[in-house]
Amino acid sequence: MQDLSPATLLVLVPLLPLLGAILTVLLGRALGPRAHLPAMAGIAAAAAVAIALLAATARDVSPSHGPRSEPIRPVEMIATLWNWASFDSAYAPPPGSPAADLRLTPHDPAAGRDVRSFSIPVSLRLDPLTATMLTIITCVGLLVAIYSTGYMHGDPGYPRFFALVAMFVFSMSMLVAASNFLLVYVFWEAVGACSYLLIGFWFTKPEAARAAKKAFLVNRVGDFGLAIAVFLLWMSYGTLDFHDTISPQGVIMPGILGQTRLADASGYAGGVVGTAICLLLLLAACGKSAQLPLHVWLPDAMEGPTPASALIHAATMVTAGIYLIARSAPLFAVCPGALTVVSIVGATTALVAALIGTVQNDLKRVLAYSTISQLGYMFASLGTGTLLGFTAAIFHLLTHACFKALLFLGAGSVMHSMGGVIDMRKFGGLRRVMPITAATFLVGAAALAGVAPFAGFFSKDEILAALHAKGWPSAHEPHHAAAVEPHSAIVRLASFAADSRAVAPVGLDALDRPEVWRLLFWMSLVTAGLTAFYTFRAVFMTFTGPTRVPPGAHGHGGHGHESYESPPSMTLPLVILAIASAVVGWLLFSTNWLAHFLSATPSLTAPLVASTAAPHAFHIDLAIQGTLAAALGIVVAAIGHLGRRSDGPQMERFLGPLQTLFANKFYFDQIYAALVVRPLEALSLVAALVDRHLIDGAVDAVAGIPVALGEVVRRGQSGLLQRYALAGVMGVLTIVVLLAWQLRG
Amino acid sequence: MNAMQSLPMLQNALTVGALLFSLGLVGILTRRNLIVMFLAAEMMLQGISVSLVAWSRHHGDWGGHVLVIFVLTVAACEAAVALVFVLQAFSRTGRLDAAAWQSLREATVGRTVDRELPAIDAVPPRFPTLTRAGVLPPPDENEPLQREHV
Numbered sequence: 001m002q003d004l005s006p007a008t009l010l011v012l013v014p015l016l017p018l019l020g021a022i023l024t025v026l027l028g029r030a031l032g033p034r035a036h037l038p039a040m041a042g043i044a045a046a047a048a049v050a051i052a053l054l055a056a057t058a059r060d061v062s063p064s065h066g067p068r069s070e071p072i073r074p075v076e077m078i079a080t081l082w083n084w085a086s087f088d089s090a091y092a093p094p095p096g097s098p099a100a101d102l103r104l105t106p107h108d109p110a111a112g113r114d115v116r117s118f119s120i121p122v123s124l125r126l127d128p129l130t131a132t133m134l135t136i137i138t139c140v141g142l143l144v145a146i147y148s149t150g151y152m153h154g155d156p157g158y159p160r161f162f163a164l165v166a167m168f169v170f171s172m173s174m175l176v177a178a179s180n181f182l183l184v185y186v187f188w189e190a191v192g193a194c195s196y197l198l199i200g201f202w203f204t205k206p207e208a209a210r211a212a213k214k215a216f217l218v219n220r221v222g223d224f225g226l227a228i229a230v231f232l233l234w235m236s237y238g239t240l241d242f243h244d245t246i247s248p249q250g251v252i253m254p255g256i257l258g259q260t261r262l263a264d265a266s267g268y269a270g271g272v273v274g275t276a277i278c279l280l281l282l283l284a285a286c287g288k289s290a291q292l293p294l295h296v297w298l299p300d301a302m303e304g305p306t307p308a309s310a311l312i313h314a315a316t317m318v319t320a321g322i323y324l325i326a327r328s329a330p331l332f333a334v335c336p337g338a339l340t341v342v343s344i345v346g347a348t349t350a351l352v353a354a355l356i357g358t359v360q361n362d363l364k365r366v367l368a369y370s371t372i373s374q375l376g377y378m379f380a381s382l383g384t385g386t387l388l389g390f391t392a393a394i395f396h397l398l399t400h401a402c403f404k405a406l407l408f409l410g411a412g413s414v415m416h417s418m419g420g421v422i423d424m425r426k427f428g429g430l431r432r433v434m435p436i437t438a439a440t441f442l443v444g445a446a447a448l449a450g451v452a453p454f455a456g457f458f459s460k461d462e463i464l465a466a467l468h469a470k471g472w473p474s475a476h477e478p479h480h481a482a483a484v485e486p487h488s489a490i491v492r493l494a495s496f497a498a499d500s501r502a503v504a505p506v507g508l509d510a511l512d513r514p515e516v517w518r519l520l521f522w523m524s525l526v527t528a529g530l531t532a533f534y535t536f537r538a539v540f541m542t543f544t545g546p547t548r549v550p551p552g553a554h555g556h557g558g559h560g561h562e563s564y565e566s567p568p569s570m571t572l573p574l575v576i577l578a579i580a581s582a583v584v585g586w587l588l589f590s591t592n593w594l595a596h597f598l599s600a601t602p603s604l605t606a607p608l609v610a611s612t613a614a615p616h617a618f619h620i621d622l623a624i625q626g627t628l629a630a631a632l633g634i635v636v637a638a639i640g641h642l643g644r645r646s647d648g649p650q651m652e653r654f655l656g657p658l659q660t661l662f663a664n665k666f667y668f669d670q671i672y673a674a675l676v677v678r679p680l681e682a683l684s685l686v687a688a689l690v691d692r693h694l695i696d697g698a699v700d701a702v703a704g705i706p707v708a709l710g711e712v713v714r715r716g717q718s719g720l721l722q723r724y725a726l727a728g729v730m731g732v733l734t735i736v737v738l739l740a741w742q743l744r745g
Numbered sequence: 746m747n748a749m750q751s752l753p754m755l756q757n758a759l760t761v762g763a764l765l766f767s768l769g770l771v772g773i774l775t776r777r778n779l780i781v782m783f784l785a786a787e788m789m790l791q792g793i794s795v796s797l798v799a800w801s802r803h804h805g806d807w808g809g810h811v812l813v814i815f816v817l818t819v820a821a822c823e824a825a826v827a828l829v830f831v832l833q834a835f836s837r838t839g840r841l842d843a844a845a846w847q848s849l850r851e852a853t854v855g856r857t858v859d860r861e862l863p864a865i866d867a868v869p870p871r872f873p874t875l876t877r878a879g880v881l882p883p884p885d886e887n888e889p890l891q892r893e894h895v
Contacts, residue, residue, distance in 0.1 A: 711853075718857055719850025721843055726774050 006056055007079035010126050012049050013134055014173035016042040017141075021166035028159025035159035039166035040145045046169065047138035050131070057131040061600040074259055074602040078179055078243045080123040090118035093238045116238040116253070125179035125243060129601040132394060132594075133176040133323055136401045140315040141169040143573035147409050148307040150569035151416055157201060164201070165311065168194040172316050176323055181230050181240040181256070184324070188226060188288065191317050192219045198308040199301045211300035218297040222287015226324075229280035236269040236277070242327075242602075262330060262606045270334040275506045278338030281328055282345065285321025289375045292349040296668050298372055302364040306412030309364065314371050314408050315401035322378045322397055326390050326603065332382075333608035337508025339385040340516060343467075346379025347520040347527075352666060354530035358537070359655070359662040363411045363422050366538045367404070370448065373527060374400050380524060381463040384470050384517075387609050391595040392462035398594070399455035399585050403447035406577035410441035413574065414542060417564040419552030424538065425647040429547035433564040436571045438543045440578040445539045447581040449532035450630045455585030457626070460528060462589075464622045467524055471517035525629050532633030540641035548645070758799030765792030779831045779841045783824070790820050 020042025028035045060075045092115050145165055152161050171190035178184045193216075200212030234240055237256050244258035254260035254267065261267040268274065285291070290298035290313075301313050312318070325332065325342065332339050350373045357369030374396070381393040415422045417434060431438035447454035450461075553564060565571065588594040598604060655662070664670070716727075765788055772785025794813045801809025831841070838845045847856055 714851045715854060717849075717851040718854055719847035720857055721846065722774055722777075729770065729774065 006053065006077055006126060009049050009053055009056075010077070010079050010124050010177065011081065013046045013053070013138065014124075014170045014177065016046045016049070017138075017166040017169040017173065018042070021163045021170060024159055024163040024166060028163060031159070033153075033158070036145065036149050036162045039162035040142070040149075042166055043138060043141045043145050043169050046173065047135075047142045050134040050138045053126060054131045054135050057126060057128055058597060061128065061597055072596075072599045072605055074127070074262070074605040075600045076125055076127040076243065076259075076602050078123050078125050080121045082122050084120045084122050086117065086119040088117045089115045091116045091234075091238060093235075119245075120180055120182050120240065121245070122183065123179040123241070123243070124174075124177040126177070127601045128597045128599075129323070129326060129394065129603070130176050132398065132598065133319075134173055136319075136398060137169060137172050137176065137316050140401055140405050141165065141311060143405065143576060144307045144311040144409070147310075147412070147570050147573045148305075150567045151307055151412055152305065161198075161201060161305065161308075164194055164197050165308070168198070168312060168317070172320070175320060179242045179255075181233055181242075185223075185226055185230055188284070188320065189223060191312075191320060192216060192223065192288070195219070195301070195312050195317055198312060199304040201305055201308065202303075205303070207300075208303040211297075211303040215297035215301050218294050219287045222284040222294055222321075225280040225283030225287070229277050229284065232273060232277045232280070236273055257327065257330060257603050259602055262602060268330055268334045272506055274331065275335045275338050275508060278328070278332050278335045279341065281324060281331070282338065282342055285324050285379070286345065287321075288324075289318045289321030289379070290372050291321070291345050291376060291379060292352060293668070295349060295353065295372050296665075296672060299365050299368045299665070302362070302368050306364065306408060306415060309368075310405045310408035310412065313368065314404035318371060318375055319378075319397050319401070322375070322382065322393055325379070325382045326394060329385075329390055329603045329609050330606040333385055333606060335506070335509075336385065336512040337506050337510070339383045340511040341383070341508060343380045343383025343520055344511070344516070346376040346381070346383060347467075347523045348376070349373070350376030350380065350527045351523050351530075354527045354534065356662050356665050357534040358530060359659055360534075361423055361425055363414065363424050363538055363542060364408070366534055367407050367411060370407075370531065370535065371400075371404055373531060374404065374448070377460065377463050377524065377527070380520060381466050384466045385609070386466060386469065387599055387604060388462065388469065388595075389466035390604055390609065391598045392459065392466050394598055395588065395594050396456075396459035396463055398588075399447065399459040399581070402455055402577055402584060403444040403581040406440060406444035406574060406581055407448065409570070409574055409577065410437050410444060413437045413566040413570050414441075416566055416570070417553055418550055419554060421550045421552060424541040426550045427548050427553075428541065428545040428646040429543065430549075430564070431543040432547050433549070434543075434566070436565055437574065440571075440574040441543065442539060443578040443581055445535045447585070449535045449634065450528055450626055451532075451634075452623070452627060453582075453586045455581045455583075457623075458585040458589035461619065461623050461626055464521065464524060464528075464626055465619045467517060467521040468619070468622055471514050471521045473514065525625060528626055529629035529633040532630040533637045534633075536634045536637040537641050540637060540643075541646040544642055545644050545646060755799055755803045758802075759796055762792045762794075762796035762799060765789070765795060767792075777843045779834060779843055780828075782843060783827050783831065786827075787820060787824065790816060 020039040023038035024035060027038065031037065057075060145162065148161060148165065152158055168191060171187050171194055175184060175187035175191060178187060196212045196216040199215050200209050203209045230240065233256060239253055239255060241255040242257040243255040244260045245253045245255065252260060287294045298313055302309055353369045353372035353376060357366050357373065360366045360369060378393040378396050381389045381396065411422065414430060414434065414437060418427055421427065443454065447456040450457045549564065769785045769789030769792060772788065773782050776782055776785060794816050797809040797813050801807065835841055844857060
């Protein structure tokens, strides 16, 4: 294995699950109960390769990261497979756009003007952000695949499930490894398609089919935003590559996130166009990561199999939006208004989703709204625009992948044992009959609620610190002043700020005020409390109280008493994820390894981002605030639900009319139905009528002419021999008369 | 043939031939009895034969005469075949009416039915009957029972 270059290894990570998916499609029926083998082997091999790549990238990152060190050197490796599309002299960028920046690209003297060629190379990149995402995707994918061998056992669509999971791992790996915006778009769509297929896995169930359709259509709104953003990016930058390329003429073409352009921050489009690009990327991210107002698909997506929910709608696909914005950090850094909008969207979504989650009775729905809420946290952190914010978001992404996948798989374990029942009011006190599931679920819930020292505590603390730093900038000066030293990047930053061309103020920039950030901070704190509340409400309702089991549950009589515990294929991933949730947060935070590792990503070495160095201090005041909020939530949940029957009266009595508002999900579905769905249905009805009557009517009328003519001629066929003979004779007579007339005259 | 016949002779002969042909044609188109239709067809052939002979005599060429012999031969063979058809047709329907065969018409066209003749009285009128009067004369032994000639 030593002679395999990193480029080959990088290509193997998406390729092996793809081969697994293809083999599963071809051999699935033949393999029968062993149909999971090709897909699982592909994903396992990809996971091993991804970890190897992570280690290799970590070795490349410069070790020093202290206050008086040099700026972090970006680490990236590009592997170009082939050139998908290439047109020479395709585009002459308008003067004034970053694409026409003569400092970056000397124009082609032979042509006499500045022309660019359009080329889309299929290239993959390896940098710290990609390595982290690949590891998360493949490892969680592997655990979900192992779990699914138990969960989907006996399902008639067993091979199809594994083919789809492998296909998804391939698509998502390519998405995070692609080094070109167009490729990102392609695989953005691909993961959306895999999500549709997995949500609608049991498509004969009408709710599942409807949920899959809803998910895909809502995602399309976001995809539209991404498409327009790609067009604007092409027009602004003249290329869609992330990395710098060298054209056949030997000219350096700086990529959008290439090191040539990153070094000089004025190479980015600001103003209206830049803000438009950023807001469109945000729209795409909202669609994929289920943020307001495109969050409506995620709760309905729980109709799919629980392992699919764990993989796609908790750990990986919904994080594609986070990845996109983190990757586009330099683009956002020159549009502070867009960054603030990102944070506002994230924090609002977090709060709204948390409120809705407090009244859900379906365990999977609680976790779905929890996912939306936690993703909102990540967006709020991304929107701060600081290095701390970006690394905190990715850190939270990692920890969230661990504990949310754990919680979903635990819910699946409960659902599997309870015979498909997931309504928490129908069962209770399961910790006595499902000990492993209960213990791991408790670890995951503690991590989600932000209880120290589990994973969620550290990542949430970092997010709150990032928001706090924007809301109270003076309080963080002592930390940052020591960390940030006046190196050349800052000098360039100052000159960049003075360069009026790059920073054209947009109305949205007025949002970037400390008051707004303080409001977002308080919203996030309240959300932390609500998170702890609804999480532990779910835990107490499910696992504490009198032991009640619904009539369809299948138990495995063993261990001397009735046990509903799931088979080892399902409990093993739970245990692994529980261990990860418990230690990974503390490990990564105490060594500050992840922040340091991620800061070597080219996108995050841009001076505007890197200048806000991540402080290493542990904000004890924020930690106390966060823990207090969590503790308050847990205590309130305990008062209402600990030890009680889950179908008894609950805390919702105290909510009054708010209960209806939350239970109806803030009426988003109804509003969309009235604003979007009904008008479209009316329009399609009109279109159907026009098509059926006008267009088909016209075609049928044209087709009716020969029929009418035939009806006239038809009446002559009487069957009488002598009439036919008479017709022939009349014809001969006509010819004879005509001939005689011709000959005469 | 040694001498060309004169033109009026030709015209007269062709007229006869044309008349025979036309009458035969009209007969085929008009008459419904299958045998009479065939008769008319034969008459058409005879009209053609007369025309052929007339042209042949006019041009002084034996070709027309020879062709007429062929035509007569072929007409005889064709008569055999045609009468077989007529016999088959009669044995299927019991009628010699050409209008009895209408099955190959279009589905939307109705069967062509003859105009209805006035109905014959179902019950023949009762004529008065006279009572028998007188007695039968005794049979005469000398009167023969059969006539010798027809």
